Amino acid sequence: MLAYVRLWHGALAATEDVSDQQVEAFIRQLAWRDFDNYQLLYFPEMLTKPVRPEFEKFPWQPADAQLEAWRTGRTGYPLVDAGMRELWETGYMHNRLRMVVASFLIKHLLIDWREGMAWFEETLLDLDQANNAMGWQWVAGSGFDASPYFRVFNPILQAKKFDEDARYIKKWLPELADIPVHYVFQPADAPVDVLEAAGVTIGTSYPAPIVDHQAARARALAAYDTCKNS
Structure with a gap:
């Protein structure tokens, strides 16, 4: 295993085809990794229980068909589904997507x-x-040093920002390959003629969204308030 300090010096020495911003981002991830290992060393219970005790009473929902839809990339949210299918097929997913799919679950x-x-x-x-x-x-x-619970990633906006040409989505969701980019981030809202031309039937060839974003966000914040005030 490469020592962190060696990776750090190697990153600082990188000059070709690498920007200062990319070097800083890489070093920041090294720092996070070191911090993660520190946490696990001194707080091994973080593998099985929340670090913040108020989350012990969080009103989680049963892990049912929605968990399976998330695992298999059938949530009806293209960016989430593309990420989960890439994970299953390759064993890899970009860090940004790991945050998006985790937030969704x-x-x-x-x-x-x-x-x-x-x-x-x-x-x-x-x-x-x-x-x-x-x-x-x-x-x-x-x-520790966690994201505020009220930070809820909008998977539609995340897709438009980080996959604006839908190249990633269409690679991992070939059933959406012929939908125009304007509609591919929310295929369930596309006009019927657009879906027919693309050979897509919502609910059959591609699922309808399993939750409404705004309703789900409101429910999550209400659940957090219950947990926080219990």
């Missing part, structure tokens, strides 16, 4: 972060136990 579906952590443990080829546990608790809001 935890905050849109109110499914316990430990379910997602376990699925990543089963599927990621680059699995790092400390990083995985910290990442899930960070998204859930229950870990």
